[in-house]
Amino acid sequence: MIKDATYLANLIKNREISPIEALEEMNTRAKSNSELNAFVELDLDKAKNHLNQMKKDIESQPFFGVPFPLKDLGQSKEGMSQTFGSKLFKQNIATQTNHYTRKIEEAGFIPFGITTAPEYGFKNVTDATIYGPTRNPYDLDRFSGGSSGGAASVVASGISPIAGASDGGGSIRIPASFSGLIGLKPSRGNIITGPDSYRDWQGASVNFTLNVSIRDTQKMLSLLKPDNQFSPFVQPKAMLPVVNRPLKIAMCTTSPVESSVTNEAIQAVKNAAKFLEGLGHFVEEIDYPVNGDNLIRSYYQMNGGETAHMMAGISSALNRELTIDDMELMTWTIYQYGRKLSASDYVASFDAWDQSAVIMETLFQSYDLFLSPTATTVAPKISDDLQSNTIREKMLHAEDASKNELADMVYEMFEKSLWLTPYTQLANLTGQPAISLPTHMTKKENLPIGIQLMASKGNDRLLLEVGKWFEELNQLIIPSIYK
DSSP states (O other): OOOSHHHHHHHHHTTSSOHHHHHHHHHHHHHHTGGGOOEEEOOHHHHHHHHHHSOOOTTTOTTTTOEEEEETTTOOOTTSBOOTTOGGGTTOBOSSOOHHHHHHHHTTOEEEEEEOOSGGGOOSSOOOTTTOOOEETTEEEEEOOSSSHHHHHHHHTTSOSEEEEEESSSTTHHHHHHHTOEEEEOOTTSSOOOSSOSSTTTTTOEEEEEESOHHHHHHHHHHTSOSSSOOSSOOOOOOOOOOSSOOEEEEOOSOTTOOOOOHHHHHHHHHHHHHHHHTTOEEEEOOOSSOHHHHHHHHHHHHHHHHHHHHHHHHHHHTSOOOGGGSOHHHHHHHHHHHHOOHHHHHHHHHHHHHHHHHHHHHHHHOSEEEEESSSSSOOBTTOOSSOHHHHHHHHTGGGSOHHHHHHHHHHHHHHHHHHOOSSHHHHHHOOOEEEEEEEEOTTTOOEEEEEEEOSTTOHHHHHHHHHHHHHTTOOOOOGGGO
16 A cells, blocks of 8 residues: 555544644655755644644535645745745745635645745756755655755655646656656646646646656545636646557657666666556557657757846846846846847747647557656755856856747756756647656666656556556556655
8 A cells, every 4th residue: 555645544534643644644754855945934833733724524525634746836825935946935825725726625634735846947956055955855866856855855865756747847756767756747628727827838747746656646636626716728628548459669768969878777778668568569669750850959948048037037026126136037038038039039938839739649549658868867966067157157147148049058067967858848838748767776876767657648547547556556666765
């Protein structure tokens, strides 16, 4: 039996533990794991006050009384911290509860704690200057990933079996791979946030959770679906899992940006393929289906445009121009790039996304799933320099660079990070669902590394059905505290 959030909810329902005791236990575990540096805020009194105000309906609230850590991006709770990992908002308190958090509360969860993220969520590691690095429970000298790094550390350490996370380019799946967790990025339109932002990077970014069981993942996908709130995206039609015939699975282990892929990451995929073949399914190796270099450049263009828009709003609210001292150097560079982009450039980004979506949906007419590594290697060390002094010097003068120079500068500043995680961005830009499953531990470092499965848009349930096969046949390697 997995001691997941469902398990904890059942303990509360059966009165084997009270919600207060669950909160206090999580608080104790968080404090005993303080070296992880995973929380922006951890206020037990706020959580208890919220519990007192809750509608106490155990029968209609499947997770009544279960503490739930929220991420410091896109998951606002009125009265709780909302810093975005930025020095400009270090003292900021959310003034409203958004739809994501409201649905978490409606499920019976108690919002407790705000987990760390890199500034504005731009990185695949969590190292906001205002808080410092968030560490991986498997190895404290390594990152747990990003941008949902705090959430990953909280779940992987055993502090909480579930935590709020979000994914705009792999920010759920990357930390899932680095930290031995289940990480689903749902289809575009399946989860809506609002009211502060409905499009979230034009549909590339989605709020969800990090989990240790498929049943929790499945329940959250159902609970977080939009009800009557506005959505700019058509909710994809749910497709039933194909379980009455052998599946046909495309597999690729080469990097879409031609970076090296470790033998361990390749072996993880081959082992998964062998497992699926053993169940009677067919696996065929293919070339990577899209031009990864062009696609990632379109992604950075979108980032630039969105950042320029965001900073214009912040500048207006502060009634002053923003300077390089208001943000981290990477954010400043993306901001300067966005300021040089035209509306035509911004629109061109989405043309590239749509072309890739057509390629992938065409692929899924021939194959049920697309299997790849989640990352090329294990979690990077905190001491690893993911940039160079040369690029940092260029970034200091980003304001003076041309649009084309900035395009190359942004690519270069992300390049080392991209080499680690080149597989995850595709699903964000095409809108298709993808899941990272913790199926492998490396021999040398004894660290987790995940495999990624993608499916056609709306076919999230097939990913969960296949994930269940891995889980039920003991192919998932989750943190031992939950076993």
